[in-house]
Amino acid sequence: MESLQLNRCSINTATLGHREPLDLTIDRIAKAGFGGLAPWRHEVEATDVTKVAKQIRALELNVTSYCRSTYFPAATEQQRLANIQSNVRALNDAAELGAECFVMVVGGLPEGSRDLSAARSQVWDGIGALLDEAGKLGVRLAIEPLHPMYAGERSVINTIGQAHALAHELDPNNGGFLGIAVDVYHCWWEPQLEHAVSSIGQNNRIVAYHVSDWLVPTTDMLLDRGMMGDGVIDLKRFRNIVESAGYSGMVEVEIFSRDSWWTLPPDQVLQTCAYRLQSVC
Amino acid sequence: MESLQLNRCSINTATLGHREPLDLTIDRIAKAGFGGLAPWRHEVEATDVTKVAKQIRALELNVTSYCRSTYFPAATEQQRLANIQSNVRALNDAAELGAECFVMVVGGLPEGSRDLSAARSQVWDGIGALLDEAGKLGVRLAIEPLHPMYAGERSVINTIGQAHALAHELDPNNGGFLGIAVDVYHCWWEPQLEHAVSSIGQNNRIVAYHVSDWLVPTTDMLLDRGMMGDGVIDLKRFRNIVESAGYSGMVEVEIFSRDSWWTLPPDQVLQTCAYRLQSVC
Numbered sequence: 001m002e003s004l005q006l007n008r009c010s011i012n013t014a015t016l017g018h019r020e021p022l023d024l025t026i027d028r029i030a031k032a033g034f035g036g037l038a039p040w041r042h043e044v045e046a047t048d049v050t051k052v053a054k055q056i057r058a059l060e061l062n063v064t065s066y067c068r069s070t071y072f073p074a075a076t077e078q079q080r081l082a083n084i085q086s087n088v089r090a091l092n093d094a095a096e097l098g099a100e101c102f103v104m105v106v107g108g109l110p111e112g113s114r115d116l117s118a119a120r121s122q123v124w125d126g127i128g129a130l131l132d133e134a135g136k137l138g139v140r141l142a143i144e145p146l147h148p149m150y151a152g153e154r155s156v157i158n159t160i161g162q163a164h165a166l167a168h169e170l171d172p173n174n175g176g177f178l179g180i181a182v183d184v185y186h187c188w189w190e191p192q193l194e195h196a197v198s199s200i201g202q203n204n205r206i207v208a209y210h211v212s213d214w215l216v217p218t219t220d221m222l223l224d225r226g227m228m229g230d231g232v233i234d235l236k237r238f239r240n241i242v243e244s245a246g247y248s249g250m251v252e253v254e255i256f257s258r259d260s261w262w263t264l265p266p267d268q269v270l271q272t273c274a275y276r277l278q279s280v281c
Numbered sequence: 282m283e284s285l286q287l288n289r290c291s292i293n294t295a296t297l298g299h300r301e302p303l304d305l306t307i308d309r310i311a312k313a314g315f316g317g318l319a320p321w322r323h324e325v326e327a328t329d330v331t332k333v334a335k336q337i338r339a340l341e342l343n344v345t346s347y348c349r350s351t352y353f354p355a356a357t358e359q360q361r362l363a364n365i366q367s368n369v370r371a372l373n374d375a376a377e378l379g380a381e382c383f384v385m386v387v388g389g390l391p392e393g394s395r396d397l398s399a400a401r402s403q404v405w406d407g408i409g410a411l412l413d414e415a416g417k418l419g420v421r422l423a424i425e426p427l428h429p430m431y432a433g434e435r436s437v438i439n440t441i442g443q444a445h446a447l448a449h450e451l452d453p454n455n456g457g458f459l460g461i462a463v464d465v466y467h468c469w470w471e472p473q474l475e476h477a478v479s480s481i482g483q484n485n486r487i488v489a490y491h492v493s494d495w496l497v498p499t500t501d502m503l504l505d506r507g508m509m510g511d512g513v514i515d516l517k518r519f520r521n522i523v524e525s526a527g528y529s530g531m532v533e534v535e536i537f538s539r540d541s542w543w544t545l546p547p548d549q550v551l552q553t554c555a556y557r558l559q560s561v562c
Contacts, residue, residue, distance in 0.1 A: 108497075109497075109513050113513075114513050114514065114515040115515065116469075116470070116515070147429065147430065148428065148430070148471075149428065149429070149430040149499075149502070151469075151470035152495055152497040152499075152512075152513045153497055153498065156470075158470055158472065159472060161472070162472040165472075188397075189397070189429040189432035189437075189439055190429075191439065191440060191442070191443040191446075214432075214433055216389075216390075216433040217434065218430075218433075218502060221430070221499060221502060231433075232390050232394075232395050232433045233395065234395040234396065234397070
């Protein structure tokens with residue numbers, strides 16, 4: 001397997017801890033030689049999306065993902081509809097940014113609920129309600145299954161197979177606007193990983209590939225992801241599986257690391273990402 | 282569904298934080314009206330197993346589980362064999378205690394390894410090596426799939442379906458000594474929970490049922506389990522699934538809670554368990 005070239009690699013801005021204005025972050029990522037980035041809504045919405053899009057185009061960067069959906073499940077019908085509307089607005093920004101996909105982190109159980117089935121139904125309905133709009137805008141929706149430890153609060157979609165079943169049900173003939181974001185951090189443990197990835201690949205559903213590492217021990221369930229190479233995920237094997245399944249898109253680094261990487265100078269973090277992408281991924 | 286009777290309920294001694302000698306813990310559990318308990322090896326091995334067994338028999342308590350196996354995966358062949366031998370010794374103690382099952386927490390990746398497949402092979406081999414001995418001693422082995430957040434350090438078996446496939450491969454005709462321990466904390470998020478439990482039930486593989494709750498937020502990946510009713514697991518639904526699948530054994534409470542329940546007086550913890558078992562489980 002060939003070593004990754006940086007122009008095939010993208011930096012999710014969360015990796016730098018959102019410590020600087022987005023325009024500075026975009027410049028740093030371009031200067032470090034990466035081919036793309038994945039910005040977050042709160043960064044884009046705090047400024048002018050047209051200006052951001054212009055800067056990104058001028059630097060010839062790809063936008064590998066736009067992060068991320070408002071959670072779908074809600075305790076009230078009014079809130080449920082508001083969540084969908086919020087996602088429609090974000091889809092418009094994703095289109096303006098020319099994003100490869102809009103990442104769907106679907107949400108967990110609504111406050112006070114223990115009903116996983118009901119939450120999953122709301123997710124089904126919510127994504128279904130966005131699909132037409134996504135097609136019109138030309139932006140792919142990327143369902144991102146999250147690690148099962150997030151089932152309570154962040155995502156009731158927790159395996160690749162479950163995301164695939166959802167995609168197939170909503171869009172059986174694959175119209176091209178509903179896929180899956182595969183993130184090694186969430187899926188590395190799956191007992192049938194190769195089969196699951198191969199299956200979504202055969203159906204042309206892989207629209208993003210995110211890397212980081214699983215640290216042993218992990219000290220925080222959200223903010224202690226590792227730099228590639230510092231944990232226990234076999235990243236070369238994982239990329240081989242994803243590429244064997246037909247994925248030829250970019251590799252996006254997404255590391256939440258409050259006490260480690262977010263405390264270091266952004267350029268040092270980017271240099272380390274570049275080195276690790278080329279050596280261990 | 283009928284409310285649980287306490288004589289169908291068991292207390293895993295970890296729930297009390299291992300703060301007192303085992304004989305005191307056993308007395309407390311019996312006095313509180315529970316029908317069983319699940320002791321840990323370090324407690325039993327620190328004293329005399331024959332004496333413990335005698336006390337338990339005199340109080341007419343069931344031993345719902347004996348906790349737990351030495352991890353199987355090892356970095357060296359010598360260590361791998363030593364782990365199996367350690368489990369054979371524990372099986373003998375389980376037999377003397379009259380335990381319903383010996384709980385197999387199978388272990389994660391060996392130090393320095395990123396090879397999940399190799400670790401899983403070692404688990405296969407290790408359980409296979411114990412199966413004859415278990416049959417001779419009349420103690421069932423209970424594979425306990427652990428939550429995927431423990432795949433790195435504690436268990437490379439992370440779903441009910443994966444445990445089932447392992448059991449079926451090693452013991453295709455179900456000789457009666459290889460089953461699965463279903464713990465709500467580890468499995469509640471599974472997308473096909475009902476199907477998975479129903480499938481192991483139809484094959485008479487459910488040998489233990491453990492309850493606690495998943496707290497939102499969870500502040501520690503190991504030691505922040507919730508008391509039943511304090512989290513987001515639909516425990517009545519879960520018991521209904523397990524009993525509909527044919528399980529009629531005991532319900533064991535297993536709560537690791539360093540900063541909450543382990544700081545409270547043991548009798549108060551037992552009273553709360555009793556109340557919650559009868560009201561929310």
